[in-house]
Every structure is written in structure tokens, then in C-alpha cells.
Amino acid sequence: xxxxxxxxxxxxxxxxxxxxxxxxxxxxxxxxxxxxxxxxxxxxxxxxxxxxxxxxxxxxxxxxxxxxxxxxxxxxxxxxxxxxxxxxxxxxxxxxxxxxxxxxxxxxxxxxxxxxxxxxxxxxxxxxxxxxxxxxxxxxxxxxxxxxxxxxxxxxxxxxxxxxxxxxxxxxxxxxxxxxxxxxxxxxxxxxxxxxxxxxxxxxxxxxxxxxxxxxxxxxxxxxxxxxxxxxxxxxxxxxxxxxxxxxxxxxxxxxxxxxxxxxxxxxxxxxxxxxxxxxxxxxxxxxxxxxxxxxxxxxxxxxxxxxxxxxxxxxxxxxxxxxxxxxxxxxxxxxxxxxxxxx
Numbered sequence: 001x002x003x004x005x006x007x008x009x010x011x012x013x014x015x016x017x018x019x020x021x022x023x024x025x026x027x028x029x030x031x032x033x034x035x036x037x038x039x040x041x042x043x044x045x046x047x048x049x050x051x052x053x054x055x056x057x058x059x060x061x062x063x064x065x066x067x068x069x070x071x072x073x074x075x076x077x078x079x080x081x082x083x084x085x086x087x088x089x090x091x092x093x094x095x096x097x098x099x100x101x102x103x104x105x106x107x108x109x110x111x112x113x114x115x116x117x118x119x120x121x122x123x124x125x126x127x128x129x130x131x132x133x134x135x136x137x138x139x140x141x142x143x144x145x146x147x148x149x150x151x152x153x154x155x156x157x158x159x160x161x162x163x164x165x166x167x168x169x170x171x172x173x174x175x176x177x178x179x180x181x182x183x184x185x186x187x188x189x190x191x192x193x194x195x196x197x198x199x200x201x202x203x204x205x206x207x208x209x210x211x212x213x214x215x216x217x218x219x220x221x222x223x224x225x226x227x228x229x230x231x232x233x234x235x236x237x238x239x240x241x242x243x244x245x246x247x248x249x250x251x252x253x254x255x256x257x258x259x260x261x262x263x264x265x266x267x268x269x270x271x272x273x274x275x276x277x278x279x280x281x282x283x284x285x286x287x288x289x290x291x292x293x294x295x296x297x298x299x300x301x302x303x304x305x306x307x308x309x310x311x312x313x314x315x316x317x318x319x320x321x322x323x324x325x326x327x328x329x330x331x332x333x334x335x336x337x338x339x340x341x342x343x344x
Contacts, residue, residue, distance in 0.1 A: 089241070097294055098242050098258045104291045105270035111330040112269035114220045115322035116140060121196035121221035122188070123147055126156070126181050128216045129208040134171045136322040141341035142170050144324070153194050156185035170341065180208030198222045211249065219265035227252045228268040232275030239279065239297040277316045285311040 089097070106112075115136040118124035123143070130139045146167050150156035156164070161178050168174040168181075184206040188194055196217065197203055203214035215226030227233075229248040237243055243254035259267055278285045284301030287308030292298050302308045314321050320336040331337070 094242070095258050098240070098255075101240060101291050101294050102259065102263065102267050102270055104294070105274055106266065108290045109270055109273045111327065111333045111335065112266065112273045113323075113327050113330060114216065114269065115272075116216075117143060117323050117325050118221075121198075121217060122153055124221050125184065125196055125203075125206070125209065125213065125217050128213045129180050129184065130168065130171050130177055132177070133173055137338050138171055140322060140324050140338060142168060144340070150185075153185040153188040156182060157189045159185075177208075183207030184209060196221070198224065200226075211252070215268075219268065225261045225264040226268070227256055227264045228272065229255075230272060231281075232272045233268065235281055236271050236275050236279055239284075239295065239300070241296045277312060277314050280311065280313070283311050285309070288312060288316075 114124075116124065116127040116131060117140045118127055126146070127139050127143050130143065146156075146164070149167070150159055150164075159182060161182060164178045164182060165174050168177050171177060187206050188196060192202070198218065200211070200214050200218060203209050203217060204211060212228055212230060215228050218224040219226040219228070229252050234246075234248065234251055237251060237255055238246075242258060243251055245251045245254050255267075256264060274291075278289055280301070284297075285308040286292060286295075286298050286301040287303045287305040288311070289295065289298070289308075302311060309317075311317075313319065315335045320338045321330065322338055323330075324338050324340055326335055326337055
């Protein structure tokens with residue numbers, strides 16, 4: 001084995017020098033790829049963060065606490081939030097929920113009654129006609145003077161319209177109301193022997209008497225079931241999604257189909273009382289509502305229990321009710337009679 005000659009060593013060195021740039025190029029390419037990979041990962045991370053920032057968290061609608069009856073009695077229920085169910089309610093589920101709402105309201109208002117003072121069917125039909133576009137309280141404060149001077153249909157039929165107008169002035173629209181009550185009194189005296197008829201088809205023939213007034217009279221003076229679709233009733237049954245109808249006659253038919261006929265009169269009282277005391281048109285007291293867990297519209301009004309309690313009206317807020325002479329059951333339950341016209 002001979003030693004390597006001088007020419008062979010130089011060639012080896014040259015080959016080594018030529019190979020070196022290739023290694024550097026390979027290393028540089030690897031570094032570029034590594035750098036590009038890190039840059040891509042960084043861009044992806046930034047993109048994810050931007051997407052998270054852009055996507056705002058979904059707000060959960062307020063849902064009523066499981067039981068809010070205590071709020072009416074002075075104990076605030078706990079507030080909870082959760083997503084509302086979106087599935088469509090079946091007919092069977094609607095009937096069950098509607099009837100449960102009525103049962104719950106019956107427990108809250110066991111003394112619910114018509115809030116117009118009356119002693120006989122004639123006084124009730126006149127008071128109901130006068131209650132249009134005003135409160136039952138204002139009617140109750142006005143009718144004592146009217147019935148004292150004109151106690152029978154015959155008396156009111158023969159009355160001087162100007163004198164009647166002066167008595168009815170506090171109720172508003174007193175000229176139109178005077179015409180109606182004198183007209184219906186004449187019809188009672190001439191066509192029905194001075195007696196209020198107990199049939200729907202006869203009642204609606206009287207001046208100023210529509211289906212709503214007729215059902216008030218039938219249900220509360222004659223004990224015949226009827227649904228009273230006033231403004232409170234219309235508002236609440238739509239909030240509760242019992243019906244989407246807006247015509248009173250169609251509302252009456254739709255709601256009547258959810259309940260047995262024997263429940264209709266008391267149902268009307270329960271719904272109207274709740275609409276006047278808690279489920280108001282502009283500021284419903286959701287946080288003090290005893291049927292909040294059953295209400296699809298929970299959250300439209302004040303949900304804070306303490307703030308909601310301040311919105312309660314009439315006896316639930318420590319104030320008198322609508323009647324000057326309420327039933328004894330109402331007084332026994334802690335209700336207070338309304339003050340007479342002109343009192344303090």
C-alpha cells in the first residue's frame with residue numbers, strides 16, 4: 001500500500017471545498033422551511049384569536065325561576081337564566097299549560113270577583129256600560145249617586161239627559177254614555193218588562209251592550225258561564241301564547257276551547273285581576289309574578305324581585321281595590337275597599 005501522491009491530496013481538498021456550499025444551501029433551505037412553518041403557525045393562531053374576538057358570546061334570554069309565588073307574598077325568588085325552548089308547543093301541552101296557569105291564579109286570587117259594585121242585574125249592566133274607557137273604580141265612585149236617584153229602568157228611562165250627564169261626567173264620554181244608559185233603560189222598560197234578560201241574544205240588542213258586557217252580566221248576575229274579553233284579557237292571553245288572534249270574538253272562541261265551559265267566568269276574573277295587579281301593559285312585574293315559570297313572555301318586564309314588587313298595584317301593593325263595597329271574602333283576605341268619590 002503506497003503513500004498518496006501530492007496531486008491526489010490537492011484534488012481531495014478541492015472536492016471538500018466544493019461540497020461545503022451544498023451543505024450550507026441545504027441548511028439554509030431547512031431554516032427557511034422551519035421559519036415558514038413557524039410563521040404559518042403564528043398566522044393561524046392570530047386568525048383563531050381574531051375569529052374568537054369577532055364571535056360575540058350569545059346572550060341567554062331570561063327564564064323565570066322555578067317558583068315565583070313567594071315574590072307576591074314578600075319573599076323574593078332566586079333569579080336564573082337559561083335558554084328558552086324553541087320547539088313548537090303541541091295542542092295538548094298548550095291546554096295543560098293554560099289550565100295550570102288558571103289553577104295557579106286561582107290560588108293567588110281566591111277572592112277574585114267582578115270589580116264593579118252592583119246589587120242587581122240592572123245596576124250591573126249599567127255599570128258595565130259606563131266602565132268603557134275608564135276604570136271600574138271611577139264607575140264605582142259615580143254610580144251610587146246615579147242609582148240613588150234612578151233606582152229602576154223606568155226611572156232612568158224617564159230621566160232628564162242633562163241631569164244624568166252631570167252625574168256621569170267623571171266617567172268620561174259622559175254624553176255618549178248618558179245616551180246609552182237611558183236608551184237601554186227604555187228598551188228594558190218597553191221590551192222586557194223592566195227586567196234584564198238572561199239570554200245573550202237579547203242582551204246584545206240593548207243600546208251600548210256588546211258581547212263583552214253581555215258575558216259580564218250573564219256570568220255574574222245569572223251564573224251563566226261566559227268569557228269577558230277586555231283589554232287586560234286580550235293582552236295576557238297573547239303574552240301567554242294561548243292565541244295569536246286580535247279580534248275579541250276570535251279570542252273568545254280560541255280561549256274558550258282550552259277550558260271547560262264551567263271555568264269561563266272565574267277564568268275571566270283571574271286573568272283580568274292578574275292583568276290589573278301584576279302583568280301590566282307597559283311595565284309587567286315579571287320578578288313578582290306567581291306564574292313566571294309558565295310564561296313565554298317572562299323578561300318583557302322587570303325581573304328583579306325587589307324592583308318588581310314596587311310595580312304591584314291594588315291590594316298586592318298595599319293599596320285599596322276597585323270596589324267601594326267588595327265581597328266579604330275579599331275583606332277577609334286582607335283586601336281594602338276603595339274610597340268614595342271626592343275622598344282625600
